[in-house]
Amino acid sequence: MTQINYQFTEDFARQMDAEDPLRSFRDKFLFPQVNGQEAIYFCGNSLGLQPKSVRSYLHKELENWANLGVDGHFHGEDAWYHIRQKSKPALADIVGAHTHEVVAMNNLSSNLHFLMVSFYRPTKERFKIIVEAGAFPSDMYMLETQVKFHGLNPDEVIVELKPREGEHLLRTEDIIAEIERQGESLALVNMAGLQYYSGQLFDMQAITAAAHAVGAYAGFDLAHAVGNAPLKLHEWEVDFATWCSYKYMNSGPGNISGIFVHERFADRPDLPRFGGWWGHDEAQRFLMEKGFVPMHGADGWQVSNTNVLALAAHQASLDIFEEAGMDRLRSKSELLTGYLEYLIEQISGKSGILEIITPKNPQERGCQLSLHIHRGGKAVFDEWYSQGVVGDWRNPNVIRLAPTPLYNSFLDVFRFGLILEQSLKKFA
Structure with missing residues (x-):
């Protein structure tokens, strides 16, 4: 896996997207909306997005x-x-x-x-x-x-x-x-x-x-x-x-x-x-x-x-x-999931509100990160959804987020970081 010095900045996310050889594939999919805005869709682990080409097929x-x-x-x-x-x-x-x-x-x-x-x-x-x-x-x-x-x-x-x-x-x-x-x-x-x-x-x-x-x-x-x-x-x-x-x-x-x-x-x-x-x-x-x-x-x-x-x-x-090719998808997946992991750890710090329970070693996971919610329960998930984040809740206390390399971007992950930062203040 390529070593990246991740940054919690919009400029960094946009630069990563500009250098992404798979960036054009995002335009091949249809994104749902939440509250009138395009969703930050991190739910490919449950239902993948619709390719625009499906209708013609x-x-x-x-x-x-x-x-x-x-x-x-x-x-x-x-x-x-x-x-x-x-x-x-x-x-x-x-x-x-x-x-x-x-x-x-x-x-x-x-x-x-x-x-x-x-x-x-x-x-x-x-x-x-x-x-x-x-x-x-x-x-x-x-x-x-x-x-x-x-x-x-x-x-x-x-x-x-x-x-x-x-x-x-x-x-x-x-x-x-x-x-x-x-x-x-x-x-x-x-x-x-x-x-x-x-x-x-x-x-x-x-x-x-x-x-x-x-x-x-x-x-x-x-x-x-x-x-x-x-x-x-x-x-x-x-x-x-x-x-x-x-x-x-x-x-x-x-x-x-x-x-x-x-x-x-x-x-x-x-x-x-x-x-x-x-x-x-x-x-x-x-x-x-x-x-x-x-x-x-x-x-x-x-x-x-x-x-x-x-x-x-x-x-x-x-x-x-x-x-796209599985090798290229896997390379991007490791970077994209690594960025999500970095932001969660940087922003949540020692708040005690959430814990990533998915393996830290990229070789022992896919693109999904499972977050054990220690405080706030499903209210945390509902807060994120109200801000446009589509993940999924699994009883008793896990939120699953899956930044999918075919259609998710580094900017998606950065935008989630901003929402996470605000929500942690609410549930601290």
């Missing part, structure tokens, strides 16, 4: 539908039958994979359930699952119901990893030690890649290696990591992963998910899964015959045909990612 498919009808499946530019292929190169670049290891499909929680069919096969001896304590609720519900589906007791199966007393973060050595302690009873490590509450980016490579060493699978929910943190899923030998596209990938509320399945499972028709006709051998699909034959790679986990309109909105953002 959707319009193209609506025109294809209008003009071609059912023939749009096999005729016209980007025929729908194969349209999922268009998103694969960008997805592969973003998550560090081969194109046959990824596919856009379904929604995140649905994909977790489908992947568990293949990668959670409990036996009498090997049945435990490791997850971080306080995982996102959907993940907790998924694990709970999957365990019950197998006739097991979640309290006896799910091992929740908690930080040490007085700490907010999990230590990698503690995660690995628990994996080794569970040993041959462990079937699966199924954690977030980046923890939604604390903003901690886990060492997925080390966790995966530890899981494999005891004979377990390793899979990750990348909802808060994809499009945010550097990922090398293939190189790290992660078994499977899934994510949503509506946070940092800016594809629209509730939009299509994606999965990664490592290539060592690419041609494993013996691996249990819930089949559907879009996962069936493409060359034989319209023979309409019995006998499920899974496609090569991640495509073999598809169930239903592609949601074309959802994928069109997704593609609008993926094309922007391809143009």
Whole structure:
């Protein structure tokens, strides 16, 4: 990471923006307003902004539908039958994979359930699952119901990893030690890649290696990591992963998910899964015959045909990612988040009102900073929102702020610093 002597001045922020090679990408997005003013939008960790190009991408498919009808499946530019292929190169670049290891499909929680069919096969001896304590609720519900589906007791199966007393973060050595302690009873490590509450980016490579060493699978929910943190899923030998596209990938509320399945499972028709006709051998699909034959790679986990309109909105953002490049986005992210961290620490000082609980090491976080509010509670969040800052509140006492490199600026961060300075006087 480039060392910068940050300054709490407007001139500094404007100079950083002037030197930012990605500054033009801000103009590719639409910003909401708060109280009649353009928002300081630090909520890409929850819902990314709308690319201006989405309308034209959707319009193209609506025109294809209008003009071609059912023939749009096999005729016209980007025929729908194969349209999922268009998103694969960008997805592969973003998550560090081969194109046959990824596919856009379904929604995140649905994909977790489908992947568990293949990668959670409990036996009498090997049945435990490791997850971080306080995982996102959907993940907790998924694990709970999957365990019950197998006739097991979640309290006896799910091992929740908690930080040490007085700490907010999990230590990698503690995660690995628990994996080794569970040993041959462990079937699966199924954690977030980046923890939604604390903003901690886990060492997925080390966790995966530890899981494999005891004979377990390793899979990750990348909802808060994809499009945010550097990922090398293939190189790290992660078994499977899934994510949503509506946070940092800016594809629209509730939009299509994606999965990664490592290539060592690419041609494993013996691996249990819930089949559907879009996962069936493409060359034989319209023979309409019995006998499920899974496609090569991640495509073999598809169930239903592609949601074309959802994928069109997704593609609008993926094309922007391809143009920007993950390496450049990561470089800016480290600088931008570092500036936010600097201002918070400089302005809040020893006030005791807030505390950053996200790791200080840039390699252990994305662009999100989670602020533990010690005084003022949600009133602090409401005060910031009234001044135009869109972050999000997470019970019981955390505000999450995510300066997103595709569309946020150093001036955004500086403007937040001014609001923070005034609000601290109010809550001192």
